[in-house]
Amino acid sequence: MNADVDVKPVPQAPLSLAHQFDDLVQQREADDLGMWLFLCTEIMFFGGLFLAYTIYRSRDEAAFAAASHELDLFWGTVNTAVLLTSSLTIALAHHAAESSRRSQLVALLAATLVLGSVFLGIKGLEYHHKYVHGLMPLLGLPFEWQGPSRGHAELFFDLYFLMTGIHALHMLIGLGILLVLLIQASRGRLLGDFSAPVRVTGLYWHFVDIVWVFLFPLLYLIGAR
Amino acid sequence: MVRERSGVVLLFVVFAVLLGLLALTVEAARHDLGQWNWFVAVLIAAVKALLIALYFMHVRQSTPLTKMVVVAGVVWLAIMFTLSLADYWTRGWMS
Amino acid sequence: MTVLIDNPPPISPPPQQAPRHHYLNSGYSFRSWFLTTDHKRIAILYLLSITFFFSIGGLAATIVRLDLMTPQADLVQTETYNKLFTAHGVIMVFFFLVPSIPSVLGNFLVPLMVGARDLAFPKLNLLSWYIYVLGGLFTLYALLAGGVDTGWTFYAPYSSTYSNTYVMATAIGIFITGFSSILTGLNFIVTIHKMRAPGLTWFRLPLFIWSTYATSLIMVLGTPVLAISLFLVAMERFLGIGIFDPRLGGDPILFQHLFWFYSHPAVYIMILPSMGVVSEIIPCFSRKRPFGYAAIGLSSFGIAVFSFLVWGHHMFVSGQSVYAGLVFSLLSYLVAVPSAIKVFNWTASLHKGSISFETPMLYALGFVGLFTLGGLTGLFVAALAVDVHVHDTYFVVAHFHYIMVGGAVMGYLGGIHFWWSKMTGRLYPEGWARFSAILIFVGFNLTFFPQYILGYLGMPRRYHVYPAEFQVLNVMSSAGASILAVGYFFPFTYLLWSLRFGKIASANPWRAAGLEWQTTSPPPTENFEVTPIVVDEAYDYRRIDGPPADGGAP
Numbered sequence: 001m002n003a004d005v006d007v008k009p010v011p012q013a014p015l016s017l018a019h020q021f022d023d024l025v026q027q028r029e030a031d032d033l034g035m036w037l038f039l040c041t042e043i044m045f046f047g048g049l050f051l052a053y054t055i056y057r058s059r060d061e062a063a064f065a066a067a068s069h070e071l072d073l074f075w076g077t078v079n080t081a082v083l084l085t086s087s088l089t090i091a092l093a094h095h096a097a098e099s100s101r102r103s104q105l106v107a108l109l110a111a112t113l114v115l116g117s118v119f120l121g122i123k124g125l126e127y128h129h130k131y132v133h134g135l136m137p138l139l140g141l142p143f144e145w146q147g148p149s150r151g152h153a154e155l156f157f158d159l160y161f162l163m164t165g166i167h168a169l170h171m172l173i174g175l176g177i178l179l180v181l182l183i184q185a186s187r188g189r190l191l192g193d194f195s196a197p198v199r200v201t202g203l204y205w206h207f208v209d210i211v212w213v214f215l216f217p218l219l220y221l222i223g224a225r
Numbered sequence: 226m227v228r229e230r231s232g233v234v235l236l237f238v239v240f241a242v243l244l245g246l247l248a249l250t251v252e253a254a255r256h257d258l259g260q261w262n263w264f265v266a267v268l269i270a271a272v273k274a275l276l277i278a279l280y281f282m283h284v285r286q287s288t289p290l291t292k293m294v295v296v297a298g299v300v301w302l303a304i305m306f307t308l309s310l311a312d313y314w315t316r317g318w319m320s
Numbered sequence: 321m322t323v324l325i326d327n328p329p330p331i332s333p334p335p336q337q338a339p340r341h342h343y344l345n346s347g348y349s350f351r352s353w354f355l356t357t358d359h360k361r362i363a364i365l366y367l368l369s370i371t372f373f374f375s376i377g378g379l380a381a382t383i384v385r386l387d388l389m390t391p392q393a394d395l396v397q398t399e400t401y402n403k404l405f406t407a408h409g410v411i412m413v414f415f416f417l418v419p420s421i422p423s424v425l426g427n428f429l430v431p432l433m434v435g436a437r438d439l440a441f442p443k444l445n446l447l448s449w450y451i452y453v454l455g456g457l458f459t460l461y462a463l464l465a466g467g468v469d470t471g472w473t474f475y476a477p478y479s480s481t482y483s484n485t486y487v488m489a490t491a492i493g494i495f496i497t498g499f500s501s502i503l504t505g506l507n508f509i510v511t512i513h514k515m516r517a518p519g520l521t522w523f524r525l526p527l528f529i530w531s532t533y534a535t536s537l538i539m540v541l542g543t544p545v546l547a548i549s550l551f552l553v554a555m556e557r558f559l560g561i562g563i564f565d566p567r568l569g570g571d572p573i574l575f576q577h578l579f580w581f582y583s584h585p586a587v588y589i590m591i592l593p594s595m596g597v598v599s600e601i602i603p604c605f606s607r608k609r610p611f612g613y614a615a616i617g618l619s620s621f622g623i624a625v626f627s628f629l630v631w632g633h634h635m636f637v638s639g640q641s642v643y644a645g646l647v648f649s650l651l652s653y654l655v656a657v658p659s660a661i662k663v664f665n666w667t668a669s670l671h672k673g674s675i676s677f678e679t680p681m682l683y684a685l686g687f688v689g690l691f692t693l694g695g696l697t698g699l700f701v702a703a704l705a706v707d708v709h710v711h712d713t714y715f716v717v718a719h720f721h722y723i724m725v726g727g728a729v730m731g732y733l734g735g736i737h738f739w740w741s742k743m744t745g746r747l748y749p750e751g752w753a754r755f756s757a758i759l760i761f762v763g764f765n766l767t768f769f770p771q772y773i774l775g776y777l778g779m780p781r782r783y784h785v786y787p788a789e790f791q792v793l794n795v796m797s798s799a800g801a802s803i804l805a806v807g808y809f810f811p812f813t814y815l816l817w818s819l820r821f822g823k824i825a826s827a828n829p830w831r832a833a834g835l836e837w838q839t840t841s842p843p844p845t846e847n848f849e850v851t852p853i854v855v856d857e858a859y860d861y862r863r864i865d866g867p868p869a870d871g872g873a874p
Contacts, residue, residue: 019437019438020431020436020437020438020439020440021440021515022851026514026515029288029514030440030515032287032288032291033288033290033291033294033509033510033513033514034440034441034444034506034510036291036294036295036298037294037506037509037510038502039298040294040295040298040301040541041502041506041540041541041543041544042544043298043301043302044301044302044541044542044544044548045544045545046548047302047305047306047544047545047548048544048545048548048581049548051309051577051578052552052563052574052578054310055309055310055313055571055574056569056570058313058314059569060569073251073254077247077251080247081244084240084243084244084247085240087240087277087281088240088281091236091280091281092233092236095232095233095236137560137561138559138560138561139559139560140560149569151562151567151568151569152568152569154562155562155563155569155570158561158562158563159563161559161561162552162555162561162563202281202282206277206278206281207282209277210273210274210277210278213270213273213274213277214267214270214274216250216270217266217267217269217270218263218266218267218270220254221250221251221253221262222262222263223257223262224254224256224257224258224262225254225255298541301628304629305545305581308629308631308632308644308647308648309577309581311641311643311644311647312573312577312632312644313641315641315642315643315644316641318641318643319642
C-alpha cells in the first residue's frame with residue numbers, strides 16, 4: 001500500500017479530542033449536529049402527540065375548552081416561568097463552562113437543577129389535585145365529569161396526562177444528566193475545551209423547554225378564561 | 226462562540242422578552258377572540274420557541290447545515306400534520 | 321507528491337499470509353469484543369445477531385408455509401397461526417430487514433468508504449447494538465411467553481383493547497429497538513457530513529454512501545413516530561386510556577396514520593441500502609462507471625423524501641377519506657419514479673460493459689429483476705380501484721416479498737459476498753456460492769409468484785383456512801419455500817467454512833474502486849495507515865483496468 005503521502009505530522013492531540021476526529025472544530029460540529037439530529041427525533045415523537053391533540057380538539061373544541069378550564073392557570077403560568085428561567089440558567093452555565101469559570105458553572109448548574117425540580121414538584125401537585133377531584137381517567141380511576149361531552153373531556157385529560165407525563169419524563173432524564181454534570185463540574189471538569197457535555201445538555205434542556213412552551217397554551221389556554 | 230459581556234447581556238434580554246411573551250399569551254387568553262384564540266396562542270408560542278432556538282441554543286451562530294437540520298425537523302412535522310389532516314378535514318365531504 | 325488513489329491497485333499474486341495486525345486479531349478477550357468501539361467489530365456483532373433473528377423469523381415462516389399446504393387448519397390452531405405470522409413479520413421487519421445492511425455493511429463500510437478512522441460516535445454505536453439486543457430479547461420473551469396475534473401492524477382497537485396476548489411486551493421490545501435504528505442513522509449522517517477524507521466531495525462518494533445517507537434520514541425522521549404509535553397502544557393497555565377508543569370519540573385510524581407514517585418509509589429503509597449495494601456491484605462486474613451517477617445518488621434522496629408522503633396507500637379501505645386516498649395514490653405513483661430511474665441507470669450501466677457473473681453480480685442482477693417485478697406490482701396496488709380488490713390478499717403479500725426478499729435480502733447476500741474478503745480476509749468458494757444464488761433465485765420465484773395469482777383470485781392474507789381450489793398454488797408456494805430454505809442454508813455453511821479453510825484474500829480481489837479496497841483485508845483497527853487523500857472521481861474503472869486502446873488487457 002502506498003504510504004508516500006505528504007501529510008503534515010499531527011502535533012500532540014489535545015486530551016479533549018476523541019481519536020476519530022481530526023481537530024476540535026470537527027468534533028464540536030459533529031457533537032452539535034448529532035444532538036440536533038436527536039432533537040429532530042424528539043420533534044417527531046412529540047409531534048405524534050400534538051397531532052392527536054389537534055385532531056381531537058378540532059372535533060369538539062367546546063369540550064376541550066371546558067376540560068382545559070379545570071387546569072390551574074396560575075400554577076401552569078408559574079411553571080412556564082420556572083422553566084424559562086431554567087433555560088436562562090443553563091445557557092449561562094454553558095457560557096461559564098466555556099469561559100472556564102468553575103464556581104459560576106457549579107452554581108448555575110445547581111440553579112437549573114433546582115428550577116427543574118420545582119417544575120416537577122408543581123406538576124406533581126397539579127396531578128395530585130386532579131387525582132383528588134376525579135379528573136384522572138387512568139388505571140381505572142373514576143372520571144367525575146359533570147359537564148357535557150364526557151367522552152371528549154376524558155380524551156382531553158388522557159392527552160393532558162400523556163403529554164405532560166412524557167414531558168415530565170424527559171425533564172427527569174434531563175435532571176439526571178444535570179446531576180452528573182454538577183458532580184463533574186464540582187470536581188473541576190467540563191471547563192474550556194471540555195465543555196461539550198454542558199453545551200449538548202443545554203440543547204436538550206432548551207428543547208424540552210420549547211415543548212412546554214407549546215404545551216402550556218395548548219393545554220391551559222383553550223377558549224377564553 | 227459567545228462573546229463575553231454582550232453575549233451574556235443578550236441572554237438576559239431574550240429572557241425578559243420571553244417572560245413578556247408569557248404574560249402576553251396569558252392576557253390574550255382572557256379575551257374571547259373566537260376562532261383566533263388558538264392561532265394567537267400558537268403564534269406567540271412559536272415566537273418564544275424561535276427565540277429560544279436562535280439565542281439560547283445558538284442556532285443563529287451555527288453552521289448552515291445545522292440550520293438546515295432544524296428546518297428539516299419542522300418541515301417533517303408539517304408533512305405529518307398536513308397529510309394526516311388531509312384525511313380528517315375531508316371526511317365530511319361528500320358521503 | 322504521490323497520493324493514495326493515484327496508482328491503481330497492483331496486480332500481483334495473492335499474499336500467502338493475512339496482514340499481521342488487523343481488527344480481528346487485535347484482541348481476543350470478552351471485553352475486547354463486548355466493549356469494543358471499533359465499528360468493524362460492532363458490524364460483526366450485528367452480523368451474528370441479525371443472523372440469529374433471521375433464523376427465528378424463518379422458522380416461523382416455515383411453520384406457516386407447512387400449515388398452508390392443506391386448506392384446513394391441520395398443523396396448528398388458528399390462535400397459534402396468528403401468533404406465527406405476527407412473529408414472522410415482527411422479527412423479519414424490525415430485527416432483520418431494518419437493521420441488516422445498515423448495521424452490518426453500513427457500520428463496517430461507512431468509515432472505510434469515507435476514509436475515516438471510525439464513525440463519529442463510536443460509543444453510541446456500541447450502545448446501538450446493546451439496545452438492539454435488549455429489544456430483541458424483550459420481544460423474544462413476549463413471543464416465547466405466549467406470543468402476539470395482532471399481526472406486525474398492531475392495528476387498534478384490537479391491539480389496544482381486545483387482544484389477550486403479549487402486545488405490551490412486544491411493543492416495548494420494538495420501541496427499545498427503534499432507538500438502535502435512530503442512533504445508527506444519526507451516527508451515519510454525522511460521519512458522512514463531517515468526516516470525509518480530504519478531496520472526497522459529495523459527488524465522488526460511493527453510491528452506497530448516498531443510499532446509506534438517505535436511509536439514515538428515514539431512520540432518524542420516521543422511527544420516532546413508530547415509537548409514539550406503539551407507546552400509545554401500550555399506554556391504552558396499561559393505563560386504560562382511550563386515545564384510539566371510539567366510545568370516547570377516539571379514532572382507531574389515527575393509530576394507522578401514526579404507524580404507517582413510519583412503516584411506509586421503513587420499507588425504503590429496507591430497500592435503499594440494497595440499492596446502494598447493487599450500485600457498487602454492477603459497476604465492478606461490468607468494469608464501468610455507473611451510468612448517471614448523479615441521478616442514482618440524487619434519486620436516493622428523492623426516495624427518502626417522497627417515501628414520507630405516501631403512507632396513506634396502506635389505508636385506502638380503512639375509513640380514511642376518499643380525497644386523502646386520491647392524494648396518497650397520486651403521490652405513490654410519483655415515488656416510483658426515483659426507483660425507476662435507478663433501474664434504468666443500472667441497466668444502462670451494463671451496456672457495453674465487460675460483464676462477469678461472479679456471485680455478487682448474480683445477486684445484483686437478480687435484485688434488479690425481482691425488485692422491478694415487485695415495484696411494478698406496487699403500482700397496481702397504488703391504484704385505488706385495484707387496491708379495493710387486492711388489499712389484504714396474497715397479492716400484497718407477494719408484492720412486498722418480491723421487494724423485501726427478492727430485493728432486500730438478495731442485495732444483502734450480494735453485499736455480504738462482495739465484501740466478505742474485506743471483512744474476513746478470506747475468499748468464499750465461488751462454485752458453491754453461485755449455485756446457492758441460483759437456487760435462492762429459483763426457490764424465491766416458486767415461493768412467491770403463485771402468491772400473486774392466489775391474491776388476484778381472492779385468497780386473503782393471514783388466513784390458514786382457504787377454499788380447496790387454492791391448494792395447488794399454495795403447495796407450489798410451500799415447495800418453493802423449502803427450496804429457498806435450503807438455498808439460504810448453503811451460504812450460512814460455506815461462509816463459516818471459509819473463515820477457516822477459505823483462500824486468503826488480497827486487499828482487492830475484485831479490483832474494485834473505492835477507498836475500502838485501498839486497505840488490507842481485513843483492515844487494521846484504525847482502517848488506514850495514513851488518511852487517504854482523494855483526487856479521482858468515483859468508479860474510475862478505466863484507470864484501474866488500464867485504457868483498452870493500448871491493445872490488450874493489462
